[in-house]
Amino acid sequence: MSAPVLSSLVNHQVRLASRPVGMPTRENWHFTTEAVAEPEDGGVLLQTLALSLDPAMRGWMNEGRSYIPPVAIDEVMRAGGVGRVIASKSPQFAVGDTVSAGFGVQQYLRLAPGEFKRNGIFKIDLRMGSLTQWLNVLGMPGMTGYFGLMDVGQPQAGETVVVSGAAGAVGQTVGQMAKIKGCRVVGIAGGQAKCDWVVQELGFDACIDYKAGPSAVREGLKAHCPKGVDIYFDNVGGEILDTVLARINRKARIVICGAISQYNATTAVAGPKNYLSLLVNRARMEGIVVFDYADRYHLAIAEMASYLKDGRMKSKEDVVQGLEHFPEALLKLFNGENFGKLVLEVAPT
Amino acid sequence: MSAPVLSSLVNHQVRLASRPVGMPTRENWHFTTEAVAEPEDGGVLLQTLALSLDPAMRGWMNEGRSYIPPVAIDEVMRAGGVGRVIASKSPQFAVGDTVSAGFGVQQYLRLAPGEFKRNGIFKIDLRMGSLTQWLNVLGMPGMTGYFGLMDVGQPQAGETVVVSGAAGAVGQTVGQMAKIKGCRVVGIAGGQAKCDWVVQELGFDACIDYKAGPSAVREGLKAHCPKGVDIYFDNVGGEILDTVLARINRKARIVICGAISQYNATTAVAGPKNYLSLLVNRARMEGIVVFDYADRYHLAIAEMASYLKDGRMKSKEDVVQGLEHFPEALLKLFNGENFGKLVLEVAPT
Numbered sequence: 001m002s003a004p005v006l007s008s009l010v011n012h013q014v015r016l017a018s019r020p021v022g023m024p025t026r027e028n029w030h031f032t033t034e035a036v037a038e039p040e041d042g043g044v045l046l047q048t049l050a051l052s053l054d055p056a057m058r059g060w061m062n063e064g065r066s067y068i069p070p071v072a073i074d075e076v077m078r079a080g081g082v083g084r085v086i087a088s089k090s091p092q093f094a095v096g097d098t099v100s101a102g103f104g105v106q107q108y109l110r111l112a113p114g115e116f117k118r119n120g121i122f123k124i125d126l127r128m129g130s131l132t133q134w135l136n137v138l139g140m141p142g143m144t145g146y147f148g149l150m151d152v153g154q155p156q157a158g159e160t161v162v163v164s165g166a167a168g169a170v171g172q173t174v175g176q177m178a179k180i181k182g183c184r185v186v187g188i189a190g191g192q193a194k195c196d197w198v199v200q201e202l203g204f205d206a207c208i209d210y211k212a213g214p215s216a217v218r219e220g221l222k223a224h225c226p227k228g229v230d231i232y233f234d235n236v237g238g239e240i241l242d243t244v245l246a247r248i249n250r251k252a253r254i255v256i257c258g259a260i261s262q263y264n265a266t267t268a269v270a271g272p273k274n275y276l277s278l279l280v281n282r283a284r285m286e287g288i289v290v291f292d293y294a295d296r297y298h299l300a301i302a303e304m305a306s307y308l309k310d311g312r313m314k315s316k317e318d319v320v321q322g323l324e325h326f327p328e329a330l331l332k333l334f335n336g337e338n339f340g341k342l343v344l345e346v347a348p349t
Numbered sequence: 350m351s352a353p354v355l356s357s358l359v360n361h362q363v364r365l366a367s368r369p370v371g372m373p374t375r376e377n378w379h380f381t382t383e384a385v386a387e388p389e390d391g392g393v394l395l396q397t398l399a400l401s402l403d404p405a406m407r408g409w410m411n412e413g414r415s416y417i418p419p420v421a422i423d424e425v426m427r428a429g430g431v432g433r434v435i436a437s438k439s440p441q442f443a444v445g446d447t448v449s450a451g452f453g454v455q456q457y458l459r460l461a462p463g464e465f466k467r468n469g470i471f472k473i474d475l476r477m478g479s480l481t482q483w484l485n486v487l488g489m490p491g492m493t494g495y496f497g498l499m500d501v502g503q504p505q506a507g508e509t510v511v512v513s514g515a516a517g518a519v520g521q522t523v524g525q526m527a528k529i530k531g532c533r534v535v536g537i538a539g540g541q542a543k544c545d546w547v548v549q550e551l552g553f554d555a556c557i558d559y560k561a562g563p564s565a566v567r568e569g570l571k572a573h574c575p576k577g578v579d580i581y582f583d584n585v586g587g588e589i590l591d592t593v594l595a596r597i598n599r600k601a602r603i604v605i606c607g608a609i610s611q612y613n614a615t616t617a618v619a620g621p622k623n624y625l626s627l628l629v630n631r632a633r634m635e636g637i638v639v640f641d642y643a644d645r646y647h648l649a650i651a652e653m654a655s656y657l658k659d660g661r662m663k664s665k666e667d668v669v670q671g672l673e674h675f676p677e678a679l680l681k682l683f684n685g686e687n688f689g690k691l692v693l694e695v696a697p698t
Contacts, residue, residue, distance in 0.1 A: 067629045242620070256628045271591070271620030279605045279636035280416045287628035 006045065006087060009036040013106035014326050016071050020061055022266045023334060026327045028061070029077070042113035044088045044121075048103045049349050050319075051081040052135040053326075053342040054169070055235070055333050058263040067289045076104040077326075081346070082124060082134050083109070092116070093123070100124050100134055105326050107346055120294075128305035131349050132317040136169050136341035137308065138301050140290055144257060145173030145233075146300040148288040152255045153231040157182030160225050162244055165235035166207055167194035167316070169341035170257060173304070174233045175204050176313045183231075186224045188217060188240060190336040197339075201314055210240060217243045231255065237262045238270055245274035252283040264334055316340030355394065355436060358385035362455035363675050365420050369410055371615045372683060375676045377410070378426070391462035393437045393470075397452045398698050399668075400430040401484040402675075402691040403518070404584075404682050407612040416638045425453040426675075430695070431473060431483050432458070441465075442472070449473050449483055454675050456695055469643075477654035480698050481666040485518050485690035486657065487650050489639055493606060494522030494582075495649040497637040501604045502580040506531030509574050511593055514584030515556055516543035516665070518690035519606060522653070523582045524553050525662045532580075535573045537566060537589060539685040546688075550663055559589060566592045580604065586611045587619055594623035601632040613683055665689030 010033050017030040039045045060071045060078050071078050081103035085093045090113060093099065101121035103109050111119055129138045136142060148170070155161060161178040165171040166187025175198060178185045187198045187207035195207035208220030217240055221229065228249035234241050237259025248254070262269045278285055293300075307313035318340040320329040325344070332338040359382050366379040388394045409420045409427055420427050430452035434442045439462060442448065450470035452458050460468055478487045485491060497519070504510060510527040514520040515536025524547060527534045536547045536556035544556035557569030566589055570578065577598035583590050586608025597603070611618045627634055642649075656662035667687045669678040672695050681687040 237625075256625070258628070259625055262625070268622050269625060271622040271624050273617050273620040275620050275624070275634070276586075276605070276608055276611070276618060276636075278634060279607070279638065280414075282636050282638050282641060284633055284635040285624070285627060286633040287625075287631050289628065289631050292631060 006036050006038055009108065010034070011036050011106055011108040012323055013076050013104070014323065015074055015076050016061060018073065019063055020264075023264045024058070024061065024327065024330065029327050031324070036108050037110060039087050039089050039110055040112055041089050044090050044093050044111050045086050046083045046099060046101060046103065046109045046111065046121075047086045048081050048083045048107050048109065048346040050083075050131055050135060051079045051103060051105060051326075051344040051346060052139060052141070053079070053320075053330055053333060053344055054141065055258050055260045055263060057330060058334070067291070076106050079103060079105045080120075080135070080140055082131050098124050098126055098131070100139065105323065105344075107323060128301070129308055129315075132319065132341070132343050133308065133315050135343055136317055137173050137304050137313060137315045141169030141341060142173045142304055143293060143297055143300055144288065144290040145170040146177060146304065147290060147293040147296070148255045148257050149174045149177050149231070149233060151293070152286050152288050153233060153253050155181045155183050155231055158184075159230035160184045160186065160227055160249075161231040161233065162186045162188065162221070162225065162229050163233040163235070164188040164240055164244075165258070165260065166198045166204065167339060168235060170235055171233075172198070172202060172315060172341070173313075176202055176307070177304075178231070179203050180307065180312055184225075184227075186221070188220075188236075194339060197316070201316075218246075221247045228252075233257060234259070236260050237272075241272050242274045245272055245277040248277055248281050248283050250281050250283070252281055254278075254283065254285040256285060256287045260334065317343045319343045319345050321345045355385050355387055358457065359383070360385050360455055360457040361672055362425050362453070363672065364423055364425050365410060367422065368412055369613075372613045373407070373410065373676065373679065378676050380673070385457050386459060388436050388438050388459055389461055390438050392464075393439050393442050393460050394435050395432045395448065395450060395452065395458045395460065395470075396435045397430050397432045397456050397458065397695040399432075399480055399484060400428045400452060400454060400675075400693040400695060401488060401490070402428070402669075402679055402682060402693055403490065404607055404609045404612060406679060407683070416640070425455050428452060428454045428693075429469075429484070429489055431480050447473050447475055447480070449488065454672065454693075456672060477650070478657055481668065481690070481692050482657065482664050484692055485666055486522050486653050486662060486664045490518030490690060491522045491653055492642060492646055492649055493637065493639040494519040495526060495653065496639060496642040496645070497604045497606050498523045498526050498580070498582060500642070501635050501637050502582060502602050504530045504532050504580055507533075508579035509533045509535065509576055509598075510580040510582065511535045511537065511570070511574065511578050512582040512584070513537040513559075513589055513593075514607070514609065515547045515553065516688060517584060519584055520582075521547075521551060521664060521690070522662075525551055525656070526653075527580070528552050529656065529661055533574075533576075535570070537569075537585075543688060546665070550665075567595075570596045577601075582606060583608070585609050586621075590621050591623045594621055594626040597626055597630050597632050599630050599632070601630055603627075603632065603634040605634060605636045609683065666692045668692045668694050670694045
């Protein structure tokens with residue numbers, strides 16, 4: 001490939017303008033441009049190809065203590081992604097290499113060698129999975145689902161695993177991994193199309209459409225989990241968490257991965273009223289943050305790439321095109337409109 | 350001792366008359382008498398000396414699924430206790446033996462040999478601890494505190510342990526065991542007298558009087574847990590649980606033993622609004638039911654009896670006299686009026 005004329009490139013960026021109250025709006029963002037510069041000695045210049053849009057982004061927009069610092073006002077919005085090395089003064093990366101990195105919501109990223117480690121940049125192999133699969137099952141959501149299920153949930157063959165956000169990025173991985181481990185798997189998702197897909201395409205044993213009515217989850221759990229719930233992998237929080245807590249078995253494990261129903265709440269988060277079910281059932285509720293497992297990502301990636309190859313694992317991505325559509329694209333997560341892992345395609349791949 | 354004339358004995362009993370809504374009242378109980386009969390072949394007749402009054406009793410009065418079945422209407426109220434064998438046709442027990450058993454709130458208990466196991470009767474050794482200590486640190490509350498802390502909490506020397514209901518039966522054991530294991534221990538209790546006692550007598554590092562003001566717990570945790578909270582042993586639930594959740598460390602363990610603040614609630618239980626702190630901190634919240642550890646009670650009893658003997662562990666019991674005072678005595682638990690393990694003395698000891 002011919003080297004691009006760097007001086008002709010303009011980096012379009014999306015920055016956090018203000019902290020949202022409730023659902024983010026276009027006013028919470030501002031769009032900037034910057035000139036693109038040569039990498040410094042030992043550094044690289046990357047072009048963003050696709051970005052991962054994740055529920056966790058909503059949390060990064062808030063002020064205050066969390067598992068990572070918030071995005072600062074006027075900072076480029078944090079986002080993981082996949083892209084290409086377009087200029088390199090690093091012996092580790094060659095022009096044309098495909099990489100996963102913390103790109104941010106922008107078209108280009110210039111990294112000094114001292115930033116590699118903190119950024120988390122690494123080369124990806126497109127023979128193991130497609131570019132968008134590297135944002136999905138082989139990316140952060142896949143790692144979250146894998147380690148949340150395997151390390152925190154500790155599934156045993158024959159157990160019943162329930163996962164909310166079943167058609168989402170994390171949910172896909174959790175449900176398929178649980179099937180591979182010999183569990184009965186019941187998904188919870190919004191809408192019949194998602195439910196049909198996780199059952200027919202991903203092989204879940206059943207899926208409950210939580211939008212089907214006010215008692216849909218309660219009735220669905222009763223029908224589809226005749227032996228109770230051993231593991232609940234929770235991506236949503238709120239009422240669904242409470243409903244599942246009422247049906248857990250002794251020594252059940254509740255993996256707290258997210259609470260998307262609560263992220264835009266302008267009142268206090270709804271705590272699980274049925275938490276005393278943990279006492280009655282000697283059960284455990286435990287949080288997972290994927291970064292804790294970074295030293296084992298390569299093992300999970302290798303395992304899941306083998307499942308992608310032999311067809312035991314499938315993936316679905318919902319791709320929105322164009323950096324300028326970032327604000328609206330993000331909202332699809334909170335409206336439940338995305339069908340599969342939400343990806344923002346920033347450049348044609 | 351001379352054998353009592355059994356036919357002259359009358360068994361006074363307290364039975365559940367109706368299920369309370371909110372705080373139990375005298376109307377929820379009725380008082381009955383029964384003749385006392387000879388034990389059947391292989392059986393025993395026991396005289397109740399003292400009964401354990403516990404927060405869990407409130408739960409047993411409710412209808413519905415829990416870790417044990419509810420007490421039925423008109424049934425003698427369930428209660429563990431200590432007493433004496435006054436007639437025996439069993440080779441396992443001799444007249445005069447002191448035993449721990451599921452006496453129920455009554456003066457006498459006749460057990461058939463086929464009931465021994467389910468009842469849980471066993472001989473106790475008053476050289477290991479006094480009669481009331483066998484209801485406290487060597488009894489169910491002690492076992493609950495011991496296994497909840499050691500098995501679920503898994504304390505490491507140098508960690509900070511917070512325990513609510515610190516002057517109560519379970520709290521005493523938890524705090525003193527945690528000190529013995531080299532932890533920093535901060536209690537939460539109601540009133541300065543209880544706080545002074547756990548610090549001065551039991552050797553807690555600090556104790557927070559939750560009644561001292563609306564921000565007493567928050568400020569107290571800030572002052573007394575400068576390195577955050579590694580283990581929270583929760584006996585109370587409600588707002589205190591939420592306040593502690595806001596100060597937990599990474600990989601913290603929240604032991605859910607009870608939620609006395611919620612037991613008499615007539616509205617829905619308040620769920621912990623700050624439960625997402627479990628996610629941020631990769632922390633775990635887990636329930637404990639003491640019965641699961643029955644096969645190891647003897648080990649914990651032996652260990653704690655040695656601490657009682659060498660003075661590393663102390664105990665305090667709050668003794669109310671007279672079976673007829675059971676209804677009011679029980680309420681002391683929910684008003685926080687008991688100071689130490691609440692015991693109902695049924696016969697002079």
